[in-house]
Amino acid sequence: MIEIRLHGRGGQGAVIASKILAVAMFNEGKYVQAFPKFGVERRGAPVEAFLRQDNKKILIRSDIDKPDHVLVLDHTLIDVVNITTGLTKNGWILINTDLKPTDFDSLGSFRVACVNASHIAADLHLGSRNAPIVNTAICGSFAKCSGLVELASVCDAIKEEVPVKADENAEAATIAFKSTIV
Numbered sequence: 001m002i003e004i005r006l007h008g009r010g011g012q013g014a015v016i017a018s019k020i021l022a023v024a025m026f027n028e029g030k031y032v033q034a035f036p037k038f039g040v041e042r043r044g045a046p047v048e049a050f051l052r053q054d055n056k057k058i059l060i061r062s063d064i065d066k067p068d069h070v071l072v073l074d075h076t077l078i079d080v081v082n083i084t085t086g087l088t089k090n091g092w093i094l095i096n097t098d099l100k101p102t103d104f105d106s107l108g109s110f111r112v113a114c115v116n117a118s119h120i121a122a123d124l125h126l127g128s129r130n131a132p133i134v135n136t137a138i139c140g141s142f143a144k145c146s147g148l149v150e151l152a153s154v155c156d157a158i159k160e161e162v163p164v165k166a167d168e169n170a171e172a173a174t175i176a177f178k179s180t181i182v
Helices: 014-027 075-079 101-107 117-123 135-146 151-161 166-179
Strands: 002-009 031-037 046-054 069-072 092-096 111-115
Touching (some): 002 014, 014 031, 014 046, 014 135, 014 151, 069 075, 069 135, 075 092, 092 101, 101 111, 111 135, 117 135, 117 166, 135 151, 151 166
Parallel strands (some): 002 069
Antiparallel strands (some): 002 046
């Protein structure tokens, strides 16, 4: 089983990102489970979402404490939340940032991938320039760095799950896939 934890801020689309990836993986024949962790979240507050993928039915129903991969939709969360808690050795940390993976040496032995999902989303008018919605770009980038799901499946899932600006959101995933730095 592969477990993924997403860290974002309210309004960035972490919950929808987990659902998009789950639908894409499901359409590729995998068993999946996607769910959020809700508290008193509000726009801008830290939020978490979770995703499991396996080749057989998933019977556990708990938060993910030992993820194989972590997606960070807002790089400022690195200073607020310990994103590496429980992360398995050699796990991917995908960060939405304009920095490069080598700028995150403090993250130790984890593999780091970077994509400027905020810039991509803002350019495509997904959300506002000050508060871009980066979820679909992150999904495309995750397809690139992890190899766990095909970009075409991600784009199909986006068109299925994100009816507003579906083409622009699929384009965001494609641009992010091509511009991810690993």
